Amino acid sequence: MAKTYQYCVAENWGKGFIDHVESQRITFASFPGNVWQVPAYNKHGNLWIAKVAGVVKTKDEAQAIVDAEVQAAQAAWDALPDAEKAPAVETNTRPADITLEE
């Protein structure tokens, strides 16, 4: 099956990491562990990965990084006092699993 996305690990240094031109050309999505998703087989995606010195990961490698980060966050949430996990604190929900797309 042809890939829709490609993944890399790159640390967001702030200004200039993604500029407006790049953002207009392609769609970016970030995931835990500094994992970034950009379109596969895309010149602008490839140029951006090169610009940010991104370390390219397969989808499975990227998924493993994301899983590790999410599991750590889930463990931290599970360790919270019950009062901080109460449903009334609507925004403090348990971190959900994330499944990356091919």
Add this chain to the structure above:
Amino acid sequence: MATYLGTHGSKIQNYTTDPDNPNTGEVWYNETSNALKFQYPAVTTTGSWSSANPVNNGRNNGGGFGIYTSALFFGGTDGTDRAYTEFYNGTNWTEVNDLPSASQGMASFGAIGTAGVSAGPNVDVQVWNGTNWAEVNNLNAGRGGMASSKQSPSTSGIVFGGVPPGTAAEVWNGTNWTEVGDLNTSRIHAGGAGDTITAALCFGGKPTKANTELWNGTNWTEVNDLNTARQQFGSSGTATAALAFGGENGGKKAVTELWNGTNWVEQNDLPTALSDMSGCGTTTNSLSYGGSPPASVADTNEWIVGAPIGAWSTGGSLNTARSTGGGAGISADSALAFGGASPSRTAVTELYDGSSWTEVNDLNLARDYLCGNGTTTSAIAAAGETPGGRTTDAETWNGTNWTEVNNINTARYAANCAAANNTASLIFGGDGPPPTTALTELYNGTNWTEVNDLNAAKSYMGGCGISTAALASGGYSAPGANVATTEYYNGTNWTELNDLNTARHSLDTSGTYTAALAFGGNNPSPRSALTEDWNGVSWSEVADLSTARTNIMRSGTSSSAACIGGATAAPANTGATEEWSSTSNTTKTVSTD
């Protein structure tokens, strides 16, 4: 002759790959692809409607002509026939000299708002010279409800259809009217388009029909029908590129269709279903004004193809990653972030210059789920959650320090506020007893006073605007119950407007009640990247954030905004900033083929 060197101060540069950040209008030669390229503003290729300033006197079934930067609206009825004439300069409608007599149901054409013709509803014809109406030679047969070649100049046009028999057509040569070939199908209140007397289009009409006929200067020929049969709609354009919008067909319609010279193609709808409006312009820029839903309305809507395409880019990161704080500032590169959870409650305040964040003096009271607004030199922070629970505390920022001021009346957190500065603020909604509140309070620089409530209690909503013109969007009415509602505060009351496309809470908004941006939140995923643009009438989805998040801080407007920090999937708090610009560029290749 102007040269590139003379205009830009440099020769066209050669590159092996396209430059990283070319300026708008910059031209370069790509040696690898052997292509001459240039940087061009990215714009939409499909059209959409947005609201504009209303006419001064709402009415329907009036006449109109011109273009979107120079249009005329005259006559019509608001229950009583009117002689009003109003001129639109692209921003505002201004009353100018009246028609000689009050009337409705006239046909009209004119390529610009300073020169046009009004014909009917009887034999009378008037010409507008930019200042006054003048009576000119009559039609051969007086009738109301005709259509016309809308974009024709004042010296040359054609009118057709109208009250039964409803097939007659007459051509105006600047002096006299001449009867010409009849339409094939009788109709009244049809749409009309055209810019010469040898090429016009007649479409739809009453009794409700979809028929379209093309005038070639001699005969009318049946061509492809409208997709939606209707009557009493607005129209604009020419015989080869026309627009039909709104109308009546067993009810008011918002549907918009584009004639491409062969077929009618459905486009984005009007924000409101309307009939009996006036219209003018081209298929790239048109206007719809007045109308009936059924009472007369003053609505003006602008159709634009080629609107700027906005995009997010990354900005500097907060020194203290956090969520649930307060934000203020006038643009993407002038912002203030204060308080929040990092993960413990913090009083830290940071100032953004468009590049990096700098720590400045702390809030007096550390808190999270507070709200704030204003500028980087005059802001307000109020409400929030402390170890003792909901707080009434309020502070103002003067560009250097936070100062305690009189408290709000009702303790709450997860409220939002609208404020231009630290002397006038509106706080609304939030988590207060019972679980969510509709309470609204106004700050006058000294005290907080209760004013009229939101229509529905909610918390964790977006908020923007100023204390006399605020917008509250999204949120939740109870735990687990996201809302998409948008409410507008006019200085006295809250009024419900059109909903967000995606109900969500813990988003935020920047801008004003006529132009705003909503971003982030908890839906469709627990951390959302969704961004929606508010044009004063409706929300439309635009480019997503690159990092999905909730409980963000914000600054700016709908054209230049910052999404600051927030909670991501993991880790819980981020310091990442993203900057929204409503304009972006794209690279194009010069074609010589």
